Amino acid sequence: MTMFDKIRSAFKKTADAIVSSISEKELGEKEIEEVLNDLMNELLEYDVAFESAEQVINAIRSGLIKVRAPRFGDKTAVVNSAIYEAMLDLLRDIPDMDLIQDMQTKGKRPYIMMYLGPNGYGKTTTIAKVTKYLMDRRFSVVWAAADTFRAGAIEQLEGHSEKLGVKVIKHQYGADPAAVVYDAVQHAQSKRIDVVMIDTAGRMHTDKNLMEEIRKIHKVATPDLSVFVADAMMGNEALEIARTYVKYVPINALIMTKVDAYPKGGSVLTLLMELKRPILFMGTGQGYDDLQKFDKSSFIKQLLGMEGMQ
Ligand SMILES: Nc1nc2c(ncn2[C@@H]2O[C@H](COP(=O)(O)OP(=O)(O)O)[C@@H](O)[C@H]2O)c(=O)[nH]1
Ligand SMILES: [Mg+2]
Known part of the structure; x- marks a missing residue:
């Protein structure tokens, strides 16, 4: 099992069932409903939230109703492309985001x-991966060890920094994270470093004090991009937590981790649809290069098993 296998098989089953029913006769509404009913159940099973699943079903229904199957020729391609267009249309309000382009735009x-x-x-693993991604493209990076809370957090960051050759700005454990951020930004300014990455302490959304602290760090840091790192395997829990975070700090983008270990696949679609923030990258393993740039069109092709298509 690899990433998205389950949800991909659900979409494939839908397309196959539609294709076989149009080869027998005109595509009837009743057949479509039966197939979509099955798809709905599978989407729910594979972690797509109820409201998102309903929207997917409605979009695909309207797409399929317009399908005119060719008498000869490739019915599968016609059906797949109708589903693809419906999904793309469903996500049209959520922008794609390219990190380097955003850096250049903001200048x-x-x-x-x-x-x-x-x-x-x-978070920490992703910081290392995104740093490698930027360093491979000739940007310089410095890290702010703003997780001064969890034992071992600074050493973990330093472990990565030695391998990648990145400087870490740190204080003692228990120090004010906002002060670490301030120092890191000063350092970057004086050394003309392109990017500062802030590793914050993990916190549960229910801890009001720690959530207030994140608001304060954000205020001092005035980040150009605040990224919520969502574990794909945590499904709806990640969604609930992200929804609370958004109440304290602006979240501009998402990174979905551990998709390699998550065959169900549905939470990526759910977070995208429910939070309406661009997904910058997906984490696809524990290595530094296990990072996939995200764009809606390739993602939908992955879900539909259409990767090879233009
Ligand atoms: N398989 C897999 N594991 C990951 C991925 N991203 C992070 N991890 C693992 O998840 C665990 C927690 O990561 P860490 O960066 O320490 O999380 P943090 O507490 O949010 O900073 C580590 O064992 C990482 O190696 C990913 O994309 N795929
Ligand atoms: Mg960490």
Whole structure:
């Protein structure tokens, strides 16, 4: 099982069933409803939230009703492309975002990125991956060890920094994270470093004091991009947590981690649809290069098993 296998098989089953029913006769509403009913159940099983699943079903229904199957020729392609267009249309309000393009548009040096989310979701690992991505493209990066709370957090960051050759700005454990951020930004300014990445302490959304603290760090940091790091395997829990975070700090983008270990696949679609923030990257493993740039069109093709198509 690899990423998205389950949800992909659900979409494939839908397309196959539609194709076989149009080869027998005109595509009737009754057949469509039966097939979509099955799809709905599978989407729910694979972590798509109820409201999102309903929207998907409605979009695909309106797409399929317009399908005129060719008498000869490739019915599968026609059906797949109707589903693809319906899905793309469904996501039209959610922009794609390219990190480097955003850096260039904002034109700020340093460009400040703040990473947010609960413990274990993959913030620190993702910071290392995105840093490698930027360094491979000739940008310089410095890290702010603003997780001064969890034992071992600074050492974990330093472990990555030695391998990648990145400087870490740190204080003692228990120090004010906002002060660490301030120092890191000063450092970047004086050394003309392109990007500051802020590793914040993981916190549960229910901890009001820690959530207030994140608001304060955000105020001092004035990040150009605050990223919520969402563990794909956590499904609806990640969605609820992100919804609370949004009440405290602006979240500009998402990174979905651990999609490699998550065959169900539905939470990526759910977070995208429910939070309406662009997904910058997907984490696809524990290595530094296990990072996939996200765009809606390739994502939908992945879900529909259409990767090879133009
Ligand atoms: N398989 C897989 N594991 C990941 C991915 N991203 C992070 N991890 C693992 O998740 C665990 C927690 O990551 P960490 O960066 O420490 O999370 P943090 O507490 O949010 O900083 C570590 O064991 C990482 O190796 C990913 O994309 N795929
Ligand atoms: Mg961490």
